[in-house]
Amino acid sequence: MTAPLYPILYDDLVRAALKEDLGLAGDLTSDACVPAYARARALFRARRDGVVAGLAASLHAFTLLDPGLEIRVERTDGTRVAAGDTIAVVEGAARPILSAERTALNLLGRLCGIASETRTLVDAIAGTGAYIVCTRKTTPGLRALEKYAVRVGGGNNHRFALDDAVLIKDNHLVAAGGLRPAVERARAHVGHMVKIEVEVDTLAQLEELLRLDVDAVLLDNMDTDTLREAVRMVDGRLITEASGGVTPETVRAVAETGVTLISLGWLTHSVKNFDVGLDFEPA
Known part of the structure; x- marks a missing residue:
């Protein structure tokens, strides 16, 4: 079992990625279309078979924008998943979930890809x-x-x-x-x-x-x-x-x-x- 990374090793990276995506004015689309009171439940789902990796760093994007979001991990790092499996669930205010979505998916997709290919070779x-x-x-x-x-x-x-x-x-x-x-x-x-x-x-x-x-x-x-x-x-x-x-x-x-x-x-x-x-x- 691989020891998890300390958050200090990825905190700056995730912050920089969010700043890059939010720019100078924030998430115009979500702020314009979604009421501040709106809530949502978002499910990370695998769309092919593979291995989960980098979940903590990916989910960190959500907590940086809203520490009050509720997060539930369904498949931990190192777990094999099949297409359709739920990896994690994020629930709470809709706007910060929407704003952090791409940063989280970019990280998770890249790291799961590396872990999955590594497992195939091993x-x-x-x-x-x-x-x-x-x-x-x-x-x-x-x-x-x-x-x-x-x-x-x-x-x-x-x-x-x-x-x-x-x-x-x-x-x-x-x-x-x-x-x-x-x-x-x-x-x-x-x-x-x-x-x-x-x-x-x-x-x-x-x-x-x-x-x-x-x-x-x-x-x-x-x-x-x-x-x-x-x-x-x-x-x-x-x-x-x-x-x-x-x-x-x-x-x-x-x-x-x-x-x-x-x-x-x-x-x-x-x-x-x-x-x-x-x-x-x-x-």
């Missing part, structure tokens, strides 16, 4: 021992929520930012003057709690890397035969990560090569939005 590699992980290819401002959604879907997180691990990639190697100087400088610079991972494109690079003091290797854009040989060469000495070009159709074959991790940037940067609606009923 199920696809079940029994192989490999883990699905996300990357830093996240929507600006949404990283904490999107990485949370990956965890809700059963996946794991790669590093969160530039300051929590060392990942030496091809451009670093060019700028540093090669593999050995890059790794030796990194090891001398960071503390004992910081992991060092290096990206390699060939088995020759991997052979050189295995003589250096690192913790993990990113095997970039390798086919399954090359991945399998790379895993054999590493022989358990390093964490092995396969990355690049992995799809739902190929993820099982990649996992069966014996790699530890499979990282997918598209899991957060271009996943399909989950179809969820907010249906009003007169209160």
Whole structure:
């Protein structure tokens, strides 16, 4: 079970999204058409099968506009839902519910989409021992929520930012003057709690890397035969990560090569939005 996020991690984001939508004059349509005394009951309903994620952050949009709204959660984060299932119910003054609707749906649709796709991939590699992980290819401002959604879907997180691990990639190697100087400088610079991972494109690079003091290797854009040989060469000495070009159709074959991790940037940067609606009923 994934631990929920502290509200402080998404409060500013939700406030900014509401301010963006309300502009300088507020919700002209709702204020003009709906009496101040009108009440409503609104139901979040799934319109396809999937996994719920980000519900607290989504519902926060309503409480920011009206703390007096009554909210009831029917399906918690991590729950599988089918098309037609009610996820949550919001009841109270109609105007703030209408004004927060799009912000809430935008967040919920995106995060449920990530969690649902992650769960599909995790199920696809079940029994192989490999883990699905996300990357830093996240929507600006949404990283904490999107990485949370990956965890809700059963996946794991790669590093969160530039300051929590060392990942030496091809451009670093060019700028540093090669593999050995890059790794030796990194090891001398960071503390004992910081992991060092290096990206390699060939088995020759991997052979050189295995003589250096690192913790993990990113095997970039390798086919399954090359991945399998790379895993054999590493022989358990390093964490092995396969990355690049992995799809739902190929993820099982990649996992069966014996790699530890499979990282997918598209899991957060271009996943399909989950179809969820907010249906009003007169209160």
